[in-house]
Amino acid sequence: MKPHHVTGGESAAKEPLDEDSLHALVNWIAEATAPVVGEDFFPSLIELLATRMGVDTALLTRCPAGNRDVAETLAFWHRGGFEPNIEFPLAGTPCEHVIHDGQFRFMPEGVSRCFPDWAREEGGVESFIGVPLTCPETGTVLGHIAVYDRKPMARGAVAESMFRIIAMRAGAEIRRREADRARLEQQQLAQQRLYELAAVSRRASISQMTSAVTHEIRQPMTQIKTYLQTALRLLDREDAKPGQLRKALEQSLAGAARGDAIISRLQQWMGRTEIRSESIDVRGLIEETGGLLASELARTGTVLELDFSEELPTLVGDGVLLQQVIFNLLRNSLEANERNADPDAEGRIDVRVGNESKTVVIEIGDTGEGVPETMAENIFEPFAGAGDKGMGIGLSLCRSIIESHGGGLELASARNPTVFRITLPADLA
Numbered sequence: 001m002k003p004h005h006v007t008g009g010e011s012a013a014k015e016p017l018d019e020d021s022l023h024a025l026v027n028w029i030a031e032a033t034a035p036v037v038g039e040d041f042f043p044s045l046i047e048l049l050a051t052r053m054g055v056d057t058a059l060l061t062r063c064p065a066g067n068r069d070v071a072e073t074l075a076f077w078h079r080g081g082f083e084p085n086i087e088f089p090l091a092g093t094p095c096e097h098v099i100h101d102g103q104f105r106f107m108p109e110g111v112s113r114c115f116p117d118w119a120r121e122e123g124g125v126e127s128f129i130g131v132p133l134t135c136p137e138t139g140t141v142l143g144h145i146a147v148y149d150r151k152p153m154a155r156g157a158v159a160e161s162m163f164r165i166i167a168m169r170a171g172a173e174i175r176r177r178e179a180d181r182a183r184l185e186q187q188q189l190a191q192q193r194l195y196e197l198a199a200v201s202r203r204a205s206i207s208q209m210t211s212a213v214t215h216e217i218r219q220p221m222t223q224i225k226t227y228l229q230t231a232l233r234l235l236d237r238e239d240a241k242p243g244q245l246r247k248a249l250e251q252s253l254a255g256a257a258r259g260d261a262i263i264s265r266l267q268q269w270m271g272r273t274e275i276r277s278e279s280i281d282v283r284g285l286i287e288e289t290g291g292l293l294a295s296e297l298a299r300t301g302t303v304l305e306l307d308f309s310e311e312l313p314t315l316v317g318d319g320v321l322l323q324q325v326i327f328n329l330l331r332n333s334l335e336a337n338e339r340n341a342d343p344d345a346e347g348r349i350d351v352r353v354g355n356e357s358k359t360v361v362i363e364i365g366d367t368g369e370g371v372p373e374t375m376a377e378n379i380f381e382p383f384a385g386a387g388d389k390g391m392g393i394g395l396s397l398c399r400s401i402i403e404s405h406g407g408g409l410e411l412a413s414a415r416n417p418t419v420f421r422i423t424l425p426a427d428l429a
Contacts, residue, residue, distance in 0.1 A: 042060050042075040043075040043082060045170060046058045046059065046077045047075075047082075049145075049166070056078065056125075056150055057077065057078045057079070057122070058145070059073050059075065059076045059146050060073065060133075060144075060145050061145075061146075062142055062143035062174055064087065068090070068141065069091070070087055071099065071143065072087045072143075073086055093118045094107060094146075095144060099132060099143070102134065102141045104131050104164065105128070106128075106130075107127060107128040109127055110126070111125045111128050112125065123150060125148045125149070125150060126149065127148060127151065127152050127153040128146065128147070129153070130144055130145070131163040132167065133167050134171050135175050142174045142175065143174060144167075145163070145166065145167055145170060184295065188299070191296075221259060223251065223252075223255035224255040227249070227252040228248070228252050231245055231249055234248060277316055278316070278318070278319055279316060280314060280317060281314060282312050282314070285319060285323055286353060289326045293330055293334065297334070300334060300337065302349060303348045304349045305350045305351065306351050307350070307352045309355050311355060312353060312354075312360065313360065313426035314426070314427045315424055316427040318401075318405070321404075322405070324398075325401050325409075328395075329398065329422075330349060333418070336368025336418060337349070337366055338368075340369050346367060347367065348367045349366045350364075350365045350366075350417070352365075358425065358426050359424065360423070361422070362423075363412065363419055363420070363421050363422075364419065365413070365417040365420075367417055368418060370415025370418050371411065371415065379395055379411055380395050380399045380411075381396060402424065406424070406425045407422060407423050407424035407425060409421070
């Protein structure tokens with residue numbers, strides 16, 4: 001079961017626990033582990049169980065993905081210390097019967113006769129206790145707790161009910177973890193689908209916009225082309241009248257003017273945004289936005305550091321739009337860290353918020369791959385960064401939103417670190 005074989009002499013004999021002592025042990029373990037939560041719970045439980053019972057080995061497992069032919073240790077104590085967690089087949093071990101039958105199993109002696117290969121591999125196991133961990137709602141076996149030793153255990157020294165109390169708490173913790181894991185996976189899947197839908201939507205929007213612009217511009221361009229061709233033909237004719245040539249050129253100019261008007265109208269339509277006016281708590285806005293990326297930060301191991309000046313004025317503007325700007329910049333930093341070619345580089349995003357001369361200054365920096373020199377000058381142009389990682393319109397839109405609030409957005413540092421700087425007028429009323 002362990003990743004190595006154990007050899008050596010017998011451990012010192014230990015007095016078996018009577019029923020009263022075992023009751024006291026269970027109560028003591030319950031009290032000692034009550035405040036322990038999260039990743040520390042299982043190791044704390046197993047260490048307490050092993051040391052208080054005075055046994056060589058104690059472990060707690062789960063059946064990965066519901067596979068009851070394999071066990072994965074969540075805590076593995078052996079002869080005074082923790083072993084690395086492992087996954088092992090159950091066949092040929094007393095653990096197999098505990099999980100398959102879902103029953104408490106106590107072998108005070110004779111393990112080496114019933115399971116000779118396993119007992120020999122584990123260093124001469126003679127006694128064994130195993131109790132299944134079950135789902136409180138369905139009774140499904142989730143894993144087990146096993147305790148074993150190289151010396152026999154006294155008959156009557158083990159109370160099944162006491163072990164089941166311990167197993168009940170451990171089973172509930174496994175179920176809680178699995179529920180949390182399933183919920184997180186569901187959230188990540190939903191988030192991924194949203195990203196995919198957003199990408200498809202952006203591509204569709206750009207495709208539709210391109211078609212609309214093409215349709216609108218093609219008509220005046222066709223008009224210009226037609227009248228210029230007419231003008232050229234008139235120039236080739238000896239009997240061409242100046243009035244005819246003038247008319248063709250005037251019609252060409254009219255087509256150009258029409259095209260210019262269409263472009264202006266499209267620009268106005270694309271830049272149309274309704275700006276709400278509300279009081280905004282800068283600190284709360286940024287902390288909330290960082291929380292939206294908590295799962296992504298955890299997945300990538302990226303550290304988000306927030307540094308706020310002690311006295312920050314409020315802002316007046318559209319909180320939804322400003323939050324979208326912060327979100328986009330944080331997402332860009334997160335993706336830049338992921339694309340960093342240096343595997344040893346620490347993924348880090350630093351957000352500093354200060355108050356400078358009646359202006360709120362927000363700086364968002366990262367340790368990512370940086371901005372190439374070829375992109376730095378036109379990074380805020382629409383579609384400047386178009387590619388697989390994004391449609392390239394994000395920074396342009398971010399700057400437009402900030403400028404509509406009377407502020408500014410600039411690339412303060414292209415690399416080491418990459419820093420984007422936002423300035424917004426403070427509300428000093």
